[in-house]
Amino acid sequence: MTANPLHGNLLYAQSGGVTAVINASAAGVIDEARSHPDRIGRVLAARNGILGVLRETLVDTAGISDADLGRLRATPGGAFGSCRFDLDPLERNAAQYDRLFAVLAAHDVRYFLYNGGNGSMETCRQIQTAADARGYPLTVVGVPKTVDNDIVGTDCCPGFGSAAKYLATSVREVGLDLAAMTTNDGRAFVLEVMGRNAGWLAAACALAADDADAAPHLILLPEVAFDEQAFLARVKAVVERVGACAVVVAEGICGPDGKILAMQDRNQKGYIQLGGAGEVVAERIHACLGYKVHYALADYLQRSARHLASKTDTAQAAAVGKAAVRRALAGQQGVVGIERLADSPYRWRTNLSPFEAVGNLERRLPAEFIAADGFGVTDAFRRWCRPLIEGEDWPRFAGGLPDYLRLQLPLLAARLPGYAP
Amino acid sequence: MTANPLHGNLLYAQSGGVTAVINASAAGVIDEARSHPDRIGRVLAARNGILGVLRETLVDTAGISDADLGRLRATPGGAFGSCRFDLDPLERNAAQYDRLFAVLAAHDVRYFLYNGGNGSMETCRQIQTAADARGYPLTVVGVPKTVDNDIVGTDCCPGFGSAAKYLATSVREVGLDLAAMTTNDGRAFVLEVMGRNAGWLAAACALAADDADAAPHLILLPEVAFDEQAFLARVKAVVERVGACAVVVAEGICGPDGKILAMQDRNQKGYIQLGGAGEVVAERIHACLGYKVHYALADYLQRSARHLASKTDTAQAAAVGKAAVRRALAGQQGVVGIERLADSPYRWRTNLSPFEAVGNLERRLPAEFIAADGFGVTDAFRRWCRPLIEGEDWPRFAGGLPDYLRLQLPLLAARLPGYAP
Structure with missing residues (x-):
């Protein structure tokens, strides 16, 4: 033979x-x-x-x-x-x-x-x-x-579209829940999503908004240094206009010092490999603005949600x-x-x-996909992202x-x- | 007239x-x-x-x-x-x-x-x-x-079945993710779900397991005082048998002192109305057993997930x-x-x-629905719960x-x- x-x-x-x-x-x-x-x-x-x-x-x-x-x-x-x-x-x-x-x-x-x-x-x-x-x-x-969509040489990565669809759906749903629970006192909701260095998933949540005042109201991307004062001012403005503010936070956002946002004692214990950014943001909103804040951490759920591929x-x-x-x-x-x-x-x-x-x-969000104020995405991003979540x-x-x-x-x-x- | x-x-x-x-x-x-x-x-x-x-x-x-x-x-x-x-x-x-x-x-x-x-x-x-x-x-x-299913006078409450279906689906999906990520070092995953005094939603996650070694491996209910040593021993046993352990934690679980589990500094700041129990449990697993731990907090997502009703x-x-x-x-x-x-x-x-x-x-889980060891549910519960998540x-x-x-x-x-x- x-x-x-x-x-x-x-x-x-x-x-x-x-x-x-x-x-x-x-x-x-x-x-x-x-x-x-x-x-x-x-x-x-x-x-x-x-x-x-x-x-x-x-x-x-x-x-x-x-x-x-x-x-x-x-x-x-x-x-x-x-x-x-x-x-x-x-x-x-x-x-x-x-x-x-x-x-x-x-x-x-x-x-x-x-x-x-x-x-x-x-x-x-x-x-x-x-x-x-x-x-x-x-x-x-x-x-x-x-799910991170950070591979070079491809327009998009298999895995990203489904996680994006799941997260955008969740944000749309949570936005309706939040709106129903809003009476007079301000309210905020923070969702932490995956994305250490690249904000593709956080950005994709923007597709949830079917109206100018719909969730998510603000998106924090790892590509943009977190400016706490500017952010809180925006949260306040949204709450005063809409009654509540839904924020999507990429796990890897960093302060102006380039250090990742995390609870102090979390870093010392190091018990969760990253994460913490959403919790920090929720805590800052509550401490500085006095709003009731709910916080969710999607973690593995977002990358395994095959039911909504x-x-x-x-x-x-x-x-x-x-x-x-x-x-x-x-x-x-x-x-x-x-x-x-x-x-x-x-x-x-x-x-x-x-x-x-x-x-x-590693492929990060390009500048033309990030809103000028740094708290959201551009229409160019929406055009790019929309087909990737299409179809059930x-x-x-x-x-x-x-x-x-x-x-x-x-x-x-x-x-x-x-x-x- | x-x-x-x-x-x-x-x-x-x-x-x-x-x-x-x-x-x-x-x-x-x-x-x-x-x-x-x-x-x-x-x-x-x-x-x-x-x-x-x-x-x-x-x-x-x-x-x-x-x-x-x-x-x-x-x-x-x-x-x-x-x-x-x-x-x-x-x-x-x-x-x-x-x-x-x-x-x-x-x-x-x-x-x-x-x-x-x-x-x-x-x-x-x-x-x-x-x-x-x-x-x-x-x-x-x-x-x-x-979603809490804690109303008296009804066999089940509208809202519960859909949240239960969403959570059980998520646990099944996360279980597959966790299993894939397990090589030699132990791993754990903790999901915190709603349920301050009644553990119906945490219990419903048990439906996710389609096999004796499938997630969720342990469920912590508010009806059962949290015994940290017994719990950690069970986590260790699961990891030694299966390689990884998925834990569902009801937000309202209490220690033997009757006090709700929460991070110390969280209580002082009080920035989240409850929650924290899942994070405490994740921290204990990591600190005491050295496993890598991922932690998710479903929060509003679980009660607004109409896409999976x-x-x-x-x-x-x-x-x-x-x-x-x-x-x-x-x-x-x-x-x-x-x-x-x-x-x-x-x-x-x-x-x-x-x-x-x-x-x-308030209707809590009856004793006949809680497993003898306190870390899960009985077949009677499964029989009761199964029809409630049926159908898409x-x-x-x-x-x-x-x-x-x-x-x-x-x-x-x-x-x-x-x-x-």
């Missing part, structure tokens, strides 16, 4: 904070790969990202039935497990790469698809470079995902997965992304960027709850000795 | 914390009342509950088109405005009642329907008693609403509104409620309780977001001098 250099197995893995639609990308990868039996033997997946490759904890996705593949597409979280683990630079830990390629070789992996954010795209570059250097025949393709987003998540397989088969290494062709009607297609143009970089893609419900898949595939028998990354 | 004692206007008002479906009750009231033109002249509503009656800030719901009535049914928040205001006892403030009945008489109100919680049902009793005492022909009917709940909310009108026309004063006829298949009908049996009372009743979406109604009705011209309650 002659080895066919164009035939081999494909390995897929998930990395970083998961999203409501990363499994739609996984389903796209598996679906597309199954349609190329002439080129792809087995479609493997690693448990917990690159960690699972190093540990040789792999599964064979052939065990997923077509029906379950449909459920996987509509299940949030990372069905194969994710990780926050970066490879060492090759020159500092050659043994790590020896292990990595030993695992890839032991399972005849010729295509590696890594579904993650900025850091994961750097991992892709490291692996491709190392493969090329050692002459291991491998095509690496990065599949983008992040954007149809645009689920379609793009599947598309980048499928495109990654096709690129890999064509020997085209790089990071798949979304290229926007038109705003309205919205048209897009997938593209491919070199690893170097993406890995470890409800999961199947059973017994009143979404019928999500709990993927349980047996680990493949290890072919190599154990290894602790 | 002879005055017909059986003919007059109906006045509806909303009170207390609003819900995702209180407007479905309002729509039920209006819809039913419109079908009795022989008995009911105008269907009025007060702005901001009983405050609006005292202030004579009334609107005529005739201005709501049939199409908008359909949108009102699917809009969260309180479209007429709510309030947190209790009438004084008659013997302490007779003038308040004089004003109240002057407004009712000026607008020929013969039926008063008040949509609220425990305190509002006491308001109903006060008004009915005062009307009877002064010979003012009025039938008062209470329409229950609360329970169909059972929206049906019951409309039904209690309609039933209240029919009871009022029959001269049957009291509080409408839901009577359960069977668990599975679920069957129910509306009932009526005397004001005295409902007002100002999506609102209409436009542009990617729910198309909610912003009701804007002009105030009726005042017929009386101004009055400040």
Whole structure:
């Protein structure tokens, strides 16, 4: 039997904070790969990202039935497990790469698809470079995902649209609640959303406002230094005009000193990795203006709310997965992304960027998307964002709850000795 | 023209914390009342509950088109405005009642329907008693609403089922996220939900678990004194077995001393009316067990999430509104409620309780619904709760977001001098 250099197995893995639609990308990868039996033997997946490759904890996705593949597409979280683990630079830990390629070789992996954010795209570059250097025949393709929308080289990131839709919906709903509860005394509501360095999710909440006086009234972005006095003056003005003020706060907002807003004792205890900004803002409003303040912290809810996914987003998540397989088969290494062709009607297609143009970089809100006063967004941002939350893609419900898949595939028998990354 | 004692206007008002479906009750009231033109002249509503009656800030719901009535049914928040205001006892403030009945008489109100919680049902009793005492022909009917499910005399409260469905869905989604993010180090996630004295919403999160090791792993109820050592031991055991632990915390949990859990400095500043329990629990897990902990606070989101309403709940909310009108026309004063006829298949009908049996009372989780170890619920609770989250009743979406109604009705011209309650 002659080895066919164009035939081999494909390995897929998930990395970083998961999203409501990363499994739609996984389903796209598996679906597309199954349609190329002439080129792809087995479609493997690693448990917990690159960690699972190093540990040789792999599964064979052939065990997923077509029906379950449909459920996987509509299940949030990372069905194969994710990780926050970066490879060492090759020159500092050659043994790590020896292990990595030993695992890839032991399972005849010729295509590696890594579904993650900025850091994961750097991992892709490291692996491709190392493969090329050692002459291991491998095509690496990065599949983008992040609710933060901070990946370079793509107009938007799968995961963002659904989180944006969920948050904008929540702000619209909360705005109605807040308006109903407002009698004479001023009221405020603060919602803290994800976004350490980039304010895309906070900005997306602006879509909730269907009227000039509707929530959110103010948005605090990490791209704009928090000016407490100016902010409080704006809150007061909104309350005097509307009766109540709804504020969206990105978790990563910083004061003029460049330091992140956080409760003092929280920093010392350090028990929550970030967060705190919303609570600080709520406290300042109450202490300085005397209003009743409610405060909500969406945390994981916003990135796992598959029940309210954007149809645009689920379609793009599947598309980048499928495109990654096709690129890999064509020997085209790089990071798949979304290229926007038109705003309205919205048209897009997938593209491919070199690893170097993406890995470890970060895309923040550009100046033209930030309102002149720094407390909101521009119409240009709204035009950009609106199509990304368009369309509903409800999961199947059973017994009143979404019928999500709990993927349980047996680990493949290890072919190599154990290894602790 | 002879005055017909059986003919007059109906006045509806909303009170207390609003819900995702209180407007479905309002729509039920209006819809039913419109079908009795022989008995009911105008269907009025007060702005901001009983405050609006005292202030004579009334609107005529005739201005709501049939199409908008359909949108009102699917809009969260309180479209007429709510309030947190209790009438004084008659013997302490007779003038308040004089004003109240002057407004009712000026607008020929013969039926008063008040949509609220425990305190509002006491308001109903006060008004009915005062009307009877002064010979003012009025039938008062209470329409229950609360996400807290703590109203006596009804098997469940409109508003609860939808909040329960939203929270259980969120916990199921977060559980998948948490599982994906778990590698070797322990992880925990804490979600704080509403429930000051009654743990119904926290308990409902138990429905999220579709498997013995699925989230939520532990539930902290206000009905059970928080035993920190026992709790931490359970968290540790869950993490050692499953890898991660998801905890649902009712905002009102108390320590063995009967004091509510809250951050010390929070109490002093008092900037958030309650809350804090989830943050305390998250902090204890991190400090004592060293796990990474994420923490979410659902706050208003859970009671305004109309996008994920329970169909059972929206049906019951409309039904209690309609039933209240029919009871009022029959001269049957009291509080409408839901009577359960069977668990599975679920069957129910509306009932009526005397004001005295409902007002100002509070229904907590009964012992048979609380797990023996105090960290969860029983199968009896699950059987009771399951039908209440059954069915989806999506609102209409436009542009990617729910198309909610912003009701804007002009105030009726005042017929009386101004009055400040």
